[in-house]
Amino acid sequence: MHFVDRLFSAIRRVQNPVVVGVDPRPDELPPGYLERFPANLEGVVAALGQFGRDLIDIVATRVAAVKFQSAFYEAYGPQGVAVLHASAEYAREKGLMVIFDGKRNDIGSTAEAYARGYLGKVPMGESFEPCWNLDALTINAYLGAEGIVPFVKVAARENKGLFVVVRTSNHSAGDFQDLVADGKPVYRHVAEHVKQWGQAYVGQEGYSLVGAVVGATYPAQLAELREAMPQTLFLVPGYGTQGGTSAEVAHAFASNGLGAVVNNSRGIAFAYGKAAYKARFGTNWQGAVEQALVDMIDDLAANTPAGRLRG
Amino acid sequence: MHFVDRLFSAIRRVQNPVVVGVDPRPDELPPGYLERFPANLEGVVAALGQFGRDLIDIVATRVAAVKFQSAFYEAYGPQGVAVLHASAEYAREKGLMVIFDGKRNDIGSTAEAYARGYLGKVPMGESFEPCWNLDALTINAYLGAEGIVPFVKVAARENKGLFVVVRTSNHSAGDFQDLVADGKPVYRHVAEHVKQWGQAYVGQEGYSLVGAVVGATYPAQLAELREAMPQTLFLVPGYGTQGGTSAEVAHAFASNGLGAVVNNSRGIAFAYGKAAYKARFGTNWQGAVEQALVDMIDDLAANTPAGRLRG
Numbered sequence: 001m002h003f004v005d006r007l008f009s010a011i012r013r014v015q016n017p018v019v020v021g022v023d024p025r026p027d028e029l030p031p032g033y034l035e036r037f038p039a040n041l042e043g044v045v046a047a048l049g050q051f052g053r054d055l056i057d058i059v060a061t062r063v064a065a066v067k068f069q070s071a072f073y074e075a076y077g078p079q080g081v082a083v084l085h086a087s088a089e090y091a092r093e094k095g096l097m098v099i100f101d102g103k104r105n106d107i108g109s110t111a112e113a114y115a116r117g118y119l120g121k122v123p124m125g126e127s128f129e130p131c132w133n134l135d136a137l138t139i140n141a142y143l144g145a146e147g148i149v150p151f152v153k154v155a156a157r158e159n160k161g162l163f164v165v166v167r168t169s170n171h172s173a174g175d176f177q178d179l180v181a182d183g184k185p186v187y188r189h190v191a192e193h194v195k196q197w198g199q200a201y202v203g204q205e206g207y208s209l210v211g212a213v214v215g216a217t218y219p220a221q222l223a224e225l226r227e228a229m230p231q232t233l234f235l236v237p238g239y240g241t242q243g244g245t246s247a248e249v250a251h252a253f254a255s256n257g258l259g260a261v262v263n264n265s266r267g268i269a270f271a272y273g274k275a276a277y278k279a280r281f282g283t284n285w286q287g288a289v290e291q292a293l294v295d296m297i298d299d300l301a302a303n304t305p306a307g308r309l310r311g
Numbered sequence: 312m313h314f315v316d317r318l319f320s321a322i323r324r325v326q327n328p329v330v331v332g333v334d335p336r337p338d339e340l341p342p343g344y345l346e347r348f349p350a351n352l353e354g355v356v357a358a359l360g361q362f363g364r365d366l367i368d369i370v371a372t373r374v375a376a377v378k379f380q381s382a383f384y385e386a387y388g389p390q391g392v393a394v395l396h397a398s399a400e401y402a403r404e405k406g407l408m409v410i411f412d413g414k415r416n417d418i419g420s421t422a423e424a425y426a427r428g429y430l431g432k433v434p435m436g437e438s439f440e441p442c443w444n445l446d447a448l449t450i451n452a453y454l455g456a457e458g459i460v461p462f463v464k465v466a467a468r469e470n471k472g473l474f475v476v477v478r479t480s481n482h483s484a485g486d487f488q489d490l491v492a493d494g495k496p497v498y499r500h501v502a503e504h505v506k507q508w509g510q511a512y513v514g515q516e517g518y519s520l521v522g523a524v525v526g527a528t529y530p531a532q533l534a535e536l537r538e539a540m541p542q543t544l545f546l547v548p549g550y551g552t553q554g555g556t557s558a559e560v561a562h563a564f565a566s567n568g569l570g571a572v573v574n575n576s577r578g579i580a581f582a583y584g585k586a587a588y589k590a591r592f593g594t595n596w597q598g599a600v601e602q603a604l605v606d607m608i609d610d611l612a613a614n615t616p617a618g619r620l621r622g
Contacts, residue, residue, distance in 0.1 A: 025420065026434045039436025071421045075428025077442045078393035085389050103416050105451055107481045109336065110382045117386025123337045125350025131388045140416055142453045143479050144486030168454050170418045175455030179500055181490035186497060189490055 002203030003136060003161035004211075004233055007097060008258055010064035015309045016297040017257070019099065019235070020059045021265025022087065023069040024048040028270045030285035045079045048072070052087035055269055058289050060094035062297070065135070067099040067235075067263050088134060097135040099235070103165060105140035107147050115154035136161035138213055138235070141190050148197050152210055156201050161209045161233070164194045167225065169215025169238030187221070188228070195229055207233045207259070214252065216244025216262070223251035226259070234260040240267030240296070246303035257308035262300060268292045313514030314447060314472035315522075315544055318408060319569055321375035326620045327608040328568070330410065330546070331370045332576025333398065334380040335359040339581045341596035356390045359383070363398035366580055369600050371405035373608070376446070378546075378574050381413040399445060408446040410546070414476060416451035418458050426465035447472035449524055449546070452501050459508050463521055467512050472520045472544070475505045478536065480526025480549030498532070499539070506540055518544045518570070525563065527555025527573070534562035537570070545571040551578030551607070557614035568619035573611060579603045 001009075011017055026034065026044060029051055037043035037050075056066065068091075073084035088098045104114045113122075118137050121128035139151055141164050148164065155162050167177055167187040177187040191212065198210030208231050214222055216238035226234070234252045238244040239262050252260035271277045271292035272285035281287040301307040312320075322328055337345065337355060340362055348354035348361075367377065379402075384395035399409045415425045424433075429448050432439035450462055452475050459475065466473050478488055478498040488498040502523065509521030519542050525533055527549035537545070545563045549555040550573050563571035582588045582603035583596035592598040612618040 023421070025424070034436075041435060041440070041442070044433075044435050069417075069421055071415070071417055071424040071428070074392075075424045075433050075442060077428070078389055078396050080428075080442075081385075081392045082389035103451075104382075105414050105416070106380075106382055107479070107483075110334070110380060113336070113382040113386045117382070117388070117391075122355075122386050124352060124355050125345075129352070131352070131386060131391075140414070140451050140453055142451055142476060142487060143481060144483030144488070146481045146483040165453060168418070170454060170457045172418075172455030172457040175504060176453060176497060176500060177455070179490070179492035179497060181492040181497070186487060186490060186492070189487060193486060 001159060003155070003159055003209045004207040005203040005205050007064060007161070007261070008205045010097060011258065012309065014062060014064050016063065016300060017261045017306045017309070018063045018293065018297055018300065019065045019067050019261045019263040020055070020063055020268050020293065021067045021069060021263050022052050022055055023265040023269065024051045024072050028266065028273065030272055031283065041076065041079055045076050045083045048076070048080065049083040049087060052083070053090055054286065055289065056087070056091050056094055056096065058286055059293055060096055062293060063096070065097035065099055065261065066091050067101050069265065070100060070102040085132065088132065099136045099138070099163070100132070100134045101138045103138050103140045105143055105147050107143050108150060111147055111150035112154060115151040119160040120154045120158045134160070136163060138163045138165060140165045141193065145193065145197070152197050152201065155209050161211060163211040163213045163235040164190065166190050166194060166212040167214045167218060167221055169217045169242050169244065173215065191225055191229055194232060198232065202231055205258070207231055211235055213237065216249045217242055219248035219251050222248065226251055226254070230254070236260055236262045240264050246299045249300065250304035253305040255305055257305040264296055268296065312470060314466070314470055314520045315518040316514040316516050318375060318472070318572070319516045321408060322569065323620065325373060325375050326622070327374065327611060328572045328617045328620070329374045329604065329608055329611065330376045330378050330572045330574040331366070331374050331579050331604065332378045332380060332574050333363050333366055334576040334580065335362045335383050339577065339584065341583055342594065352387065352390055356387050356394045359387070359391065360394040360398060363394070364401055365597065366600065367398070367402050367405055367407065369597055370604055371407055373604055374407070376408035376410055376572065377402050378410040378412050380576065381411060396443065399443065410447045410449070410474070411443070411445045412449045414449050414451045416454055416458050418454050419461060422458055422461035423465060426462040430471040431465045431469045445471070447474060449474045449476060451476050452504065456504070456508070463508055463512065466520050472522060474522040474524045474546040475501065477501050477505060477523040478525045478529060478532055480528045480553050480555065484526065502536055502540055505543060509543065513542055516569070518542055522546055524548065527560045528553055530559035530562050533559065537562055537565070547571055547573045551575050557610045560611065561615035564616040566616055568616040575607055579607065
């Protein structure tokens with residue numbers, strides 16, 4: 001089944017568009033967490049793995065997908081990557097779709113190697129075998145079509161998805177993304193190419209497998225892109241910790257409440273550290289996670305078209 | 312010692328600016344190579360590791376640095392990354408500097424996690440320990456300053472280097488890089504930021520730790536950027552297989568033959584497959600590697616300022 005059709009089916013089941021980000025920052029793990037493991041490489045990566053499983057256990061029945069930030073695993077080398085691989089497998093076993101946030105980019109057969117590795121099958125002996133078998137990747141388009149089309153071809157063959165970074169949620173996003181060329185900003189040029197790259201790969205739900213990353217913190221641009229790209233699924237970072245509100249995120253959705261997924265990483269995983277949750281849950285970080293997720297789901301339901309998912 | 316000072320010292324020793332790319336594409340490994348290993352995941356990654364070591368053994372005394380293309384290892388999951396880690400360690404033991412070509416990009420503490428992981432030290436128990444300890448990374452600037460500055464800070468602290476993708480060597484590079492904003496193309500905007508990001512980190516040799524990736528296949532742009540960025544070290548891909556010639560690459564160098572390193576991956580590693588080398592070396596792929604490397608070094612010495620390195 002087409003990636004977006006699978007994703008929307010899961011979103012309808014859970015009745016919300018939230019993606020929980022699994023970004024195990026060692027310095028933000030709940031108090032006492034690292035101390036349960038040996039103070040060496042094996043111990044740290046074991047802690048990352050345990051935290052990922054614990055987080056997934058809490059959110060698995062409540063959301064459609066999780067997004068892993070590869071950097072926090074890669075930083076610990078092969079052992080860290082092994083924990084990422086196992087965590088992704090664990091998430092899938094729990095029924096979640098898995099987005100790999102690595103913002104990979106390269107051209108030709110190198111791009112194809114990334115795509116085959118993370119989404120498809122790699123050459124192994126006489127055959128091709130899956131290695132990561134994830135559901136979707138974030139990718140960066142600065143290298144142009146030759147850096148995207150190889151990903152699209154593999155994703156199309158494997159019924160997987162892509163999110164091309166179009167407009168990010170950070171303050172300096174505009175350094176290059178907002179430069180105006182031929183009467184429109186660079187991110188609009190990227191958006192037009194994203195439409196083109198994806199137009200042959202639209203599923204039953206009317207969305208292409210080639211999605212876009214569009215930050216929550218620039219609502220006017222979210223609205224403008226939503227209108228310009230009606231067949232493009234948005235992955236929206238920046239809600240919560242980076243300052244994006246549900247009123248802003250609202251612009252990412254089509255009127256039926258579909259068309260976007262909204263990621264929250266630290267705001268859920270590390271909710272225990274926020275004053276409001278700390279007062280209520282103390283050292284019960286899992287309780288804080290559960291409540292922060294419920295609060296986000298309710299906030300989106302009340303203030304965005306995603307409320308229509310509750311039917 | 313500053314990254315560029317170390318690199319130039321090594322370049323003066325070997326008297327050439329060549330970087331050998333280690334891109335173990337399974338479908339281009341020498342005939343009979345994969346067959347020496349079991350036809351499963353362990354066998355494939357063992358073959359990638361053996362090929363990397365064999366290639367490094369041939370080139371280690373002749374060049375200053377190798378560049379690993381991460382995609383071909385990552386595609387095989389944690390086992391592939393383990394082989395990349397071991398191969399990088401092997402290269403360093405042989406006296407080579409190691410560039411990790413992963414074109415990573417993200418913001419803030421996520422960018423810092425990549426930088427700490429690959430170039431610096433990561434939190435582990437009570438202390439910070441090196442995990443990859445590589446010499447330099449390629450990174451992508453589409454996310455703006457917040458996506459670059461965290462890398463620069465870590466690299467400065469650790470005496471390591473960076474190469475920001477400015478102008479790539481592929482045909483579609485211009486899709487976004489050549490869009491003209493405020494009277495100049497986007498890649499020139501990126502170039503100016505690269506200068507700014509690097510200006511506080513210039514070594515004894517007059518070059519910043521923040522370098523630039525500038526493709527060999529657009530000589531006019533190479534010349535223009537060389538003039539505009541006199542303190543920026545260039546990593547030049549595209550020589551050979553992608554069509555870049557020594558006459559084109561010549562524009563990347565300062566008049567003293569320094570200021571650029573020229574990468575060649577397939578053109579050296581898989582030289583055995585080219586008609587000229589095949590006729591001469593047959594199944595002796597190592598002989599083809601050695602000859603292709605000597606030919607490239609001689610070509611650059613004859614037709615670029617790098618000839619001055621021979622004194």
